Amino acid sequence: MKLQSYILVIFLILFFLPVPKPFAQNFTPFNKDYNKSDSKMIVRVYLTSFSQMDELKKEGVEIVSEEGTKWVDVSLNNQQLEALRKKGFRADILVTQEELRGLKFLIDPQYHTYEELTLELDSLAQLYPAIAKKESLGVSTQEQRTIWGFKISKDVNQDKDKPRVLFDGVHHACEVMGLELCLHLIKDLLDGYGSNPQITSWVDGTEIWFIPLLNPDGHSAVTNGISLYWRKNGRDIDGDNILYEYQCNDWWTCYTEGVNLNRNYDFNWSSGGSPNPWHYDYRGSAPFSESETQAIRDLALKYKFSLSITFHSYGEVVIYPWYWSGTPAPDDLSLTDIAYNLSSRMTKEIGDPYNFQLGSALSGMNTNWFYGALGDFAYTVEVLPYPQFIPPGNQIDSVYQKVKPGMLYLLERVNAPSLTGIITDSVTSELLKAEVRILELYSTQVLPRTSDSLFGRYRWLLLPGNYTLQILKDGYYTETISGLNVGSGSPTVKDASLVKFKTGDANLDRTLSVSDVVFIINYLFKGGPAPSPLYIADANCDTKVSVSDAVHLINYLFKGGPPPSC
Ligand SMILES: [Zn+2]
Incomplete structure (x- = not known):
């Protein structure tokens, strides 16, 4: 075909491609007090004490991000802003709804769709079969898209006894930069293996896992143009088979279907998020109700990562476990040290290092479960300045270059003290x-x-x-x-x-002697301490501790009787 014919064919294909449309029909707004003409804005409210959070909640403003403890971002109208300021809160306007409407654009094609990511991971795994593999971790809740894990390590097809780290992106659908950051690091590690000695030693000595796109259904709503602010997964909340219903699509606090995956983990699940299925913070019907969180949970249970980063947008801040009613996390000193090192290696758009702060323990967030249930030091890294979710695609590389030293720090730190x-x-x-x-x-x-x-x-x-x-x-x-x-x-x-317990060793001194007999007698008749665990004193194996166990021991020790054993 001549060039003109090619152009004609491409034009025809483009022309007849179905244009994705929002599915908003038959949708009864859940939140009756929502009023579009009541223009809102996102405001950062600074907290000087934790009790101020409760005070703030009483004001009836919508809390947009409650991960942090030094400030929270809230969605409110002018009247509410005035009221807050009168009460003495410092409140800075980040962005207004009008400004956001002005920002509307289709997602830049430089960002990967789910299909493009899948192909890219495939070809990378084929190109580097000795050190890279792509693995299915499960399928998404609503549309059964495969959730891809990607592992980089020497002898990649075997489980090796090495320290492990995990990077994940896109818990929240519109926070697409996490996917790109994971993919960039994947390529740098694969490219550098064998030529860059530092990267080679990390890949040899560490199992490095990625889940670039945890929420492929929600992400499809963003890349298909349904909403650039979709946050949750694709769960069809009302079961009417109309997917991705929303009340509005120009605001990330809009009520939509789906579950907020970063409120769905089983650690203080019921203390955080929202029980309202249309709310942007909806935590799901139960902890780990969603197959996306089940997929990452099962990987973590099997491999026990030492360190992990979960990427979100926005804020240019590292958030880590945790603030829990004034009690710091048991590992607070080392958690904070790592948070400091991470944040100081990441550079904001204006050139300063990232901030770091404690996050609340009282929510079913990824980092709380990873740390609280598994002991993995897990960090939320909020990339991009306010109020950006999806900057133009030509900025992806510069964002990566600013964040990359922090990502590499994980590989350094996991092999250190x-x-x-x-x-x-x-x-x-x-x-x-x-x-x-x-x-x-x-x-x-x-x-x-x-x-x-x-x-x-x-x-x-x-x-x-x-x-x-x-x-x-x-x-x-x-x-x-x-x-x-x-x-x-x-x-x-x-x-x-x-060393396995010796049956009859009631005082736990690892030998059987007359002192065990004395211990049992003391416990039974003189109010002495109980053997711990009790069953260790059950010398005759009759499932209770009684004087006959003391007799059994005496027989064994002094009269050639059978040894205690169960
Ligand atoms: Zn997020």
Whole structure:
């Protein structure tokens, strides 16, 4: 064909391509007090104490971002702004609804669609088969799009006992920059392997995981032109088979269908988000109700990442665990140290380093579950200045260059000061999944931390210092190892082998002797402390502790009777 014919064909294809339309028919507005003519704006309200958050909520303003504790962004009208200022709040206008309407544009084609991302990950995995693989982590809730994980490491097709990090993007559909940042880093690591010694050593020694696009359904609403402000996933809330219904589409606080994936994690889930299904902060009907959060959860449970970044927009700030009614996180010192290092390596558009601040523990956010349930030091990185979600595509690379040193810091830090080791059975050498405590940092605020089930490996990022390690497992004696010195360089290694309980060893001194008999008698008849666990004193294995266990022990110790054993 001649050039003109090509142009004609392309023109015809473009002309007849279906133009995606918003599906707004049959939609009864859920929030009756919403009034479009009542023009709103996004305002940053600064908090000087945590109680001010409650005061603010009483004012009836919509809270747009409550991740932070130093300030919150709220959506309100002029009257409400005046009222807040009269009450003494410092409130700066970030953007008005009129300004946002003026910004409307179709998404720049430089941003990847789901299909383009899929093809790109495919070709990268084919190009670098020894160090890269693409893996399905599950499918999206509504439209069953495959959620892609991408792993970079030496011997990529095997699970290796290496420290692991995770980067994810696009929990919130319109925060598309996270996808691009993940993809840029993927390419830099693959390109640099073998030629850049630093990258080569990271890829050799670390398992680096990416989920560039956690929310492909919501993202499709953005790339298909349904709404540039779509936030949630694609769940058909009212079950009418009309997808992506919205009340308005020019404001990220608009009421829409879907679940806010970053309120759907199972850690203080019921304390955060909104129970209102149309609300932009809707947390879902139950923790992990959405298959997107299930996909990332299952990956994290299996691989136990040490460090992770979840990308959002906007704010140019690093938010980390946590503020919980005045009680800092048990790992506050090292969490803060890493937050400082991360933020100081990332550069804002105006040239300053990123800010960093604590996030609230009281919400089912990704970082709260990753840290609180797994002990992964998880950081929310809000890229882009206010109030940007989707800057022109030619800015993607410059945003990446400004954020990249922070991303690389994860790879550096995960191989630096920490305590790590493998836990085994002292007799069989079987790898054990056991609870690991560092007594100086112990707190019931977080769930018990365990070694992983793949390698019996625990890893704990720490500041240099002296620590006491304790390892606990049902049926085994607790091991306590004190005076462990963590230096400023590479990880300190402390393996541990656990010894199984000896039945009858009521006082837990690891030998059977007359003192165990005395311990049982004291417990039964003189109000002495109970054996812990009780079953260890059950010498005759009759499922209760009684005087017959003391007799069994005496028979064994002095009269050649059978040993206690269950
Ligand atoms: Zn977000």
